Amino acid sequence: MTHSNIARIVVLVLLIAAPLVQPNAYWVHVFSLALIGVILAFSQQLLVGMAGIVSLGQGAFYGIGAYTAASLSIAYKLPFLLAILIGGLLAGASSLLLVPIVRLKGSSLAVATLGFAIIVHLVMMNEDWLTGGSIGLMDIPHPTLFGLPVGGETAFYYVCLAVAALVFLTFDRIAHSRFGRALTAMSQDEEAARASGVAISLYKSKCFLIAAIASGIAGGLYAYHSQYLNPNDFSFQKSIDILMMVIIGGIGSLPGAALGAAIVVLVPEVLRSSGEFRLILFGVMVIVLAGTGNRGLAGVITDLVKYAIARWWHKPAPTTAAARVS
Amino acid sequence: MTIDQFVQTMLGGLAIGCIYSLIALGISMIIRATDILHFAQGEMLMVGSMVGLSAYWMRDLPFPIVLLFGIIGGGLISTVVELVVYRTLRMQRVALINIMIATIGVSIVLQNVARLVWGSEPLGYPSLFDSKGIVVAGFAVSPQLLWIVILSALIMGTLILFFRYTRLGIAMQAAAQDPDVARLMGINVDRTTTYTFAVAGMMAGAAGVLLGSLFFASFNMGFITGIKAFVAATLGGLGSVAGAMIGGLIFGLIETFSGMLISTAYKDAVGMVVLILILLLMPNGLLTRAGREV
Numbered sequence: 357m358t359h360s361n362i363a364r365i366v367v368l369v370l371l372i373a374a375p376l377v378q379p380n381a382y383w384v385h386v387f388s389l390a391l392i393g394v395i396l397a398f399s400q401q402l403l404v405g406m407a408g409i410v411s412l413g414q415g416a417f418y419g420i421g422a423y424t425a426a427s428l429s430i431a432y433k434l435p436f437l438l439a440i441l442i443g444g445l446l447a448g449a450s451s452l453l454l455v456p457i458v459r460l461k462g463s464s465l466a467v468a469t470l471g472f473a474i475i476v477h478l479v480m481m482n483e484d485w486l487t488g489g490s491i492g493l494m495d496i497p498h499p500t501l502f503g504l505p506v507g508g509e510t511a512f513y514y515v516c517l518a519v520a521a522l523v524f525l526t527f528d529r530i531a532h533s534r535f536g537r538a539l540t541a542m543s544q545d546e547e548a549a550r551a552s553g554v555a556i557s558l559y560k561s562k563c564f565l566i567a568a569i570a571s572g573i574a575g576g577l578y579a580y581h582s583q584y585l586n587p588n589d590f591s592f593q594k595s596i597d598i599l600m601m602v603i604i605g606g607i608g609s610l611p612g613a614a615l616g617a618a619i620v621v622l623v624p625e626v627l628r629s630s631g632e633f634r635l636i637l638f639g640v641m642v643i644v645l646a647g648t649g650n651r652g653l654a655g656v657i658t659d660l661v662k663y664a665i666a667r668w669w670h671k672p673a674p675t676t677a678a679a680r681v682s
Numbered sequence: 683m684t685i686d687q688f689v690q691t692m693l694g695g696l697a698i699g700c701i702y703s704l705i706a707l708g709i710s711m712i713i714r715a716t717d718i719l720h721f722a723q724g725e726m727l728m729v730g731s732m733v734g735l736s737a738y739w740m741r742d743l744p745f746p747i748v749l750l751f752g753i754i755g756g757g758l759i760s761t762v763v764e765l766v767v768y769r770t771l772r773m774q775r776v777a778l779i780n781i782m783i784a785t786i787g788v789s790i791v792l793q794n795v796a797r798l799v800w801g802s803e804p805l806g807y808p809s810l811f812d813s814k815g816i817v818v819a820g821f822a823v824s825p826q827l828l829w830i831v832i833l834s835a836l837i838m839g840t841l842i843l844f845f846r847y848t849r850l851g852i853a854m855q856a857a858a859q860d861p862d863v864a865r866l867m868g869i870n871v872d873r874t875t876t877y878t879f880a881v882a883g884m885m886a887g888a889a890g891v892l893l894g895s896l897f898f899a900s901f902n903m904g905f906i907t908g909i910k911a912f913v914a915a916t917l918g919g920l921g922s923v924a925g926a927m928i929g930g931l932i933f934g935l936i937e938t939f940s941g942m943l944i945s946t947a948y949k950d951a952v953g954m955v956v957l958i959l960i961l962l963l964m965p966n967g968l969l970t971r972a973g974r975e976v
Contacts, residue, residue, distance in 0.1 A: 410779065457958060463719060464961050467916040470909070471954035482947040592909065596721075596786060603783040635794040642787030646780045647771050 367611075371517055375510045384509040386625050388581055391516035393617035395523050395574035397601040399567040401613040402527055404602050406536060407563045408543025410462070413454070413469030414571050414598045416476035417447040419590025421572025423480065423487050426496045426579040436499035436506070440576025447572025450476075451564045458560040461546070473592045480587035492586035499580045516577055520614075523570050527610055530566070539563060571598075604645040606652025615653055619645070683942070689821045691942050692935070697827040697896070699934020700834030703927045704889035705911035706918065707841065708760075708882030710926035713915075715858040715878040717778055718768065721785040723886055724908020725792040728901065730756030730887025731894040732800050738808060749833065749891045756887020757880045763788055764879035769872070789905060796901040804900040830892045837888050838927060841881070845923070854878055910937075910953070917957050919967030928968060932956075 375384045396418060403409040425443035428434040434442070457468040480487045487493065499506040499515070506512055530536045538559055541549040550556050579585055597620055605616025623641060627634035648656050683691075705723055712720045733755025734748045743751075767788055771781050816825050845851040857864040857874040865871055890899075893907065911930065918929025933953055940952035960968065 404779075456962060460961055460965050463920060464916065464965055464967075466719075467913060468958050468961050471913065471957050474909075475951045475954050478948055478951045593905075600783055600786060603780055607777075607779070632794075632798055636791050636798075639787045639790030639792075639794065642790060643767055643784045646784035646787060647774060647776055652780075 363611075368521065372514075375513050379510070381509045384513050385581075386622065388509065388513045388516045389578075390618050390621040391513070391520045392574050392577050392581065393598075393601060393621040394520050394614045395577070396571055396598045397605065397613035397617035398520075398523050398527050398610060399570040399574070400598045400602045401608075401610055402530070402539075402567045402570075403563060404599070405608040405610075405613070406531060406543065407539040407560060409560060409563065410466040410599065411469045411564070411567070412466050412592065412595045412599060413473040413476075414567065415590050415592060415594030415596075416473040417451060417568040417571035418575040418578070418594060418598075419476060419480055419587070420450050421447040421575025422579040422585055422590065423493065423575075424572070425576030426493045426585050427486075429497055429579070430493065430495065433497070436501060436580060440573055440580070443576035443579075444569045444573035447575065448565050448569035451568035452561070454564050455557075455561050458557050458564065470592055470595065473595045477587060477591050480590060487587065488585075490587060492584060493579075494584050496579055496583040496585070498583075512581065516581075519573065519577060523573070524610060524614075527570075531610070535559070535562070600642065604642065604652055606654035609651070609654045612652050612654030615657075619653070686821060687942075689823070691938055693823055693827045693831070695935035695938030696931065697830040697834075697892075697934070698938060699931035700831055700838075701889045701893050701896075701930075702907075702911045702914045702934050703930025704834055704837065704885045704892075705908060706915035706926035706930045707838070707923060708885045709908075709912055709915045710918075710921055710923055711858075711878050711882050714921040714923075715854070715875050716768070716772070718785065719782045719912070720882070721782065721905075721908065721912070722763065722789040722792065723882065723911065724904030724906070725789050725796075726756045726760050726883045726886035726904070727890035727893065727907060728796060728899070728904030729759045729792065729890070730883075731890030731899040731903065732796060732805075732901075733887070734891040735805055735807060735894060735899050736800075745829075745895075749888060752887040752891035752894075753884045754887070756890060757884035759792070760883020760886070761876060761880045763792075764876050768879070769876070789908075793901055793905070800899075800901060802901060804898040804903075806898050807894045826895065830896065833888075833892065837885065841885070841923075844881075850874075850877065854881075910950075913953065913957055916967055917960055919969040922967070922969040925967055925969035932968075 374387055378384070378387075396414060399417075400411065400414050403411045403414075421440070421443035423443075424446045425439040428439045428442060429436070454469065454472060457465065457472075460468055481490055483489065484491075499512065501515070506515060538549065538554045541552065542554055542556060542559060546556060575590075578589075582589075601616035601620045602613050603616070604619055605614065606612030619641075624634055624638050627637050630637060645653055651658075705727055708726070709720055709723050712718055712723070730752035734752030737743055737751035738748045767784060768781060771784055776784075816823060816828075818828070845855055853864070853869045854874045854877055856867065857869050857871045858878070861871045864874075890904075893903070897903075910933065914929040914933035915926045916929070917933060918925030918927070936953050936956055937949050941949035944952060
C-alpha cells in the first residue's frame with residue numbers, strides 16, 4: 357500500500373469519526389457545510405490547479421445547482437438524489453454559455469467569468485417567479501434517500517461525505533487520465549500543448565463543464581442543508597471565497613483544496629468567540645497563508661511531515677549531511 | 683427620453699464614470715508596475731471616504747479640504763499596506779496569484795477594521811454643494827454632478843502632467859515598463875513601486891470622497907465599487923492608464939443609461955454583457971498594454 361493510500365484512509369476514518377467526536381448538532385451542521393465547501397474547492401482545483409484557468413464564476417454554478425434542486429424538490433417533490441443530480445447537470449449545461457469566452461486568457465478570462473457570476477446573481481435577485489427574488493426560496497423539504505428520510509444533521513453529514521469522496525475519486529482519476537495530462541500540458545504552455553494536438557478550447561470547455569457539474573451538485577447539497585436559499589449566498593463574493601480556498605490550500609493538489617475549504621469555512625466559526633475581531637483575524641490569516649508559498653498550506657504540511665519522518669527514522673537526518681556539504 | 687433628460691443622464695453617467703476611472707487608474711497602475719490584481723483598491727476608496735467624512739465632522743471644513751483629507755487617507759493606507767504586506771510577499775517571491783489572494787485578505791481586514799471604527803450603519807455625507815440646479819447652456823444641471831466631473835478631470839489631468847513632466851513620474855513609468863533596465867538606469871524600483879501604490883491610493887481616496895458626497899459612506903461601499911472599477915479597467919485594457927480612464931467613463935455611461943432605458947435591476951448586467959462582448963472582439967481590452975505611455 358502506498359503512502360498516499362494510507363493517508364487517504366486515515367483522513368477518511370477521521371472524517372467518519374468527526375461527528376462521533378463532536379456530536380453537537382450545530383458543529384455537525386458546520387462540518388457538512390465544510391464538506392460542501394470541499395466539493396466547491398475540488399471544482400476550482402480542476403480549473404486552477406490542472407488547467408491553469410482562474411475562474412471567478414464557480415459561485416454562479418453553485419447557485420444554479422442549488423436553485424434547481426430546491427425548485428424541483430418544492431414544486432415536483434423530486435427525490436433528493438435525483439434533484440441534486442439534475443441541479444448538477446443544469447449547472448453543467450449553463451457552463452456551455454461560457455464556451456465563447458474560453459478562448460480568452462489569464463485575467464481577461466477571470467474577469468469574464470466574474471461578469472457571468474454577476475449576471476447570474478442579478479437573475480437570482482430579480483426573477484421572483486423563478487427564484488423567489490430577494491426573499492429567496494423557503495420550505496425546501498427534508499431530504500429522503502430511497503424513500504427513507506435522512507434524519508438529523510449526522511446522517512446528512514455522511515451524505516455530504518459520500519458525495520465529496522466520490523468527487524475526490526473522480527477528479528483524482530481525471531488528474532491521472534489522458535485528459536488530465538492534456539490539461540496540465542495546457543496550463544504549462546498553451547502553444548506547445550496546441551502543437552502537440554490538444555484542442556485547447558474544447559478541453560477548456562470540458563474542464564468548465566466538469567467543474568460546473570461538481571459545483572452544481574454542491575449547490576444541491578447546500579439547498580437541502582440550509583433548507584432556505586437567498587441570492588446573496590451566491591454572489592460573486594462566494595466565487596472569490598472558492599478561489600481563496602484553493603490558493604490557501606495549495607494549487608494543484610486535491611487534498612490541499614480540501615484543507616483550504618475546511619479553513620475558509622471553519623475558521624470564521626471557530627473564531628466566533630472573538631466577536632467583532634473574528635473577520636479581522638480571518639483576513640490576517642488569509643494574508644499569512646497566501647504568503648506560505650506556491651504550494652500553499654498542503655505544501656508546508658507535506659514538508660513538515662517529511663522532515664519529521666526523516667528525523668524519526670533516519671537519525672541523523674539526511675538533510676543535515678547535504679547541508680554540511682553545501 | 684427628452685433632450686433634457688438625456689443631458690441629465692449623460693452628466694450622471696459621466697460623474698459616476700469619473701469615479702470609476704479614478705479607481706480603475708489605480709488598479710491599472712498597480713498591474714502595470716507589479717502585475718498584481720489589486721482587489722483591495724475599493725477599500726482604499728472606502729478609507730478615503732471615511733477619513734474625509736471624519737475630517738468634516740471635526741471641523742466644518744470646506745469641500746476641497748475634505749477632498750484633500752480623503753486623498754491623504756487613501757494614499758497613506760495604500761502605502762502602509764504595500765510596505766507591510768505586498769512588499770514582504772514580493773520579497774519572499776510568492777506567486778502572483780497568492781499575492782492576489784492576499785489582497786482579498788487585506789480587503790477583509792480593512793473592511794472589518796473600518797466597521798469597528800466607523801460602525802456598520804451607512805453614514806450620510808453632508809451636502810457639500812449647492813443642491814439647487816444651475817443652468818448651463820440652457821440645461822438645468824446638478825452642480826454636484828458637475829463638480830464631480832470637474833474635480834475628477836482636474837485630478838486625472840494632474841496625474842497625466844505628473845507622469846509626463848516630473849522626474850519621479852517618468853521614473854515610475856520606466857520602472858513599470860522594464861524594471862531591470864530601470865534598475866540599470868539608477869532607479870530604485872522598490873521605491874517607485876511604493877510610490878505607485880501611494881498614488882493609486884490617493885486616486886481611490888479622492889474617488890471615495892466624491893462617491894460619498896453622491897450617496898453615503900459605509901464600511902462595505904468599497905468592494906463592489908472596486909470590482910466594477912476592475913471590470914472598467916479590463917474593458918479599457920488592463921495596464922493602460924488611458925484605457926482605465928476611458929473604460930471607467932464608458933462603464934459609468936453604460937450603467938446609467940441602461941438603468942434609465944432598460945431596467946434599474948439589470949443595469950450591472952448590461953455592463954457585464956458589454957464587457958464580455960468587448961473582450962471577445964478585443965481580448966486585451968479597448969487599448970492594449972502595448973501603448974504604455976500616458
